[in-house]
Amino acid sequence: MTQAHDPSTLAAAAIRFLNSLDRPSRELAQRSFDDANRVDWSFIPRPRAGLGLKSMSDVQRKAAFTLLDATLSESGAARARAIMEFEGILGRIEGNTRFRDPQLYFFTVFGAPSATAPWGWRIEGHHLSLNYTSDGRGGASITPAFWGANPARVPHGPETGRRALPAEEDLARALILSLEPVQRAEAIIDETAYPEILSGTDPRPRIPEAAGIRDRDLTADEQNTLWSLIRLHLDQWEPGLTALALERIGPPAEAAIRFAWAGGLLPGQGHYYRIHGASFLIEYDNTQNDANHIHTVWRDLTDDFGYERLGEHLRKDHP
Secondary structure, X not given: OOOOOOHHHHHXXXXXXXXXXXXXXXXXXXXXXXXXXXXXOOOOOOOOOOEEHHHOOHHHHHHHHHHHHHHEOHHHHHHHHHHHHHHHHHHHXXXXXXXXXXXXXXXXXXXXXXXXXXXXXXXXXXXXXEEEEEOOOOOXXXXXXXXXXXXXXOOOOOOOOOEOOHHHHHHHHHHHHHOOHHHHHHHXXXXXXOOOOOOOOOOOOOOOXXXXXXXXXXXXXHHHXXXXXXXXXXXXXXXXXXXXXXXXXXXHHHHOOEEEEEEOOOXXXXXXXXXXXXXXXXXXEEOHHHHOOEEEEEEEOOOXXXXXXXXXXXXHHOX
């Protein structure tokens, strides 16, 4: 039986986090639901709103991670922590541990956490931007959801070979390599990978053209691999949120999914792929730093930040 999303669980975790803060910290950590910063998201190093891990006490930090853990699955929570740890690894590689700091990740709650009114929260820092929005009626949006890693594979030192996002690369490569020549020619949309994801960081995604091979033109095994790749991106969230996202995608016959690849096929070569459906877009890019630097994002084409779910509220107050 599919587990339903329980907004009261996340609301309670967010309230515990806010209640752990003194007044100055809470003023940093909580903004109104209508604050423009709620939709101002980014995955690059930059000054950020919210309360940073570096500024939290041990008790506050524990409450913040309890909120993160309530929002994500066990694998998702481990993945988020790994991305933060990789920021420290990158700092040691670059010799700049002050700028590349695994504590420069910021928590922000938007609105008053509730099971019956809209609110949301975000964790954001370099290579991580996770956005949760509750519509106050049991529905929720979990996009934009950005995960990245630099290095993608640790090149040297005590953690040589460690990878933060291995399956996102390996499963997609297995799919493109499994295709017959005619299928592969349809799936490959460019011999050169793009230097960055195409959808950008605007509140509403810049939608690339639908391209690549249709899922209905894949064999049953290839379709299973494609859906495993889709589920990989979604299973990082707690099961109720994953179920809501799958409901948004709809049944395969209606999802109008295409898989597209650009760039080299071998490990170490710059590569890009996207999975484009009627309601969603997954992009993955690994070209920077000699193809050892991953950016990957899930966008809902109409419901990022709960835009469609919140409907009249957003159209009225944020036309």
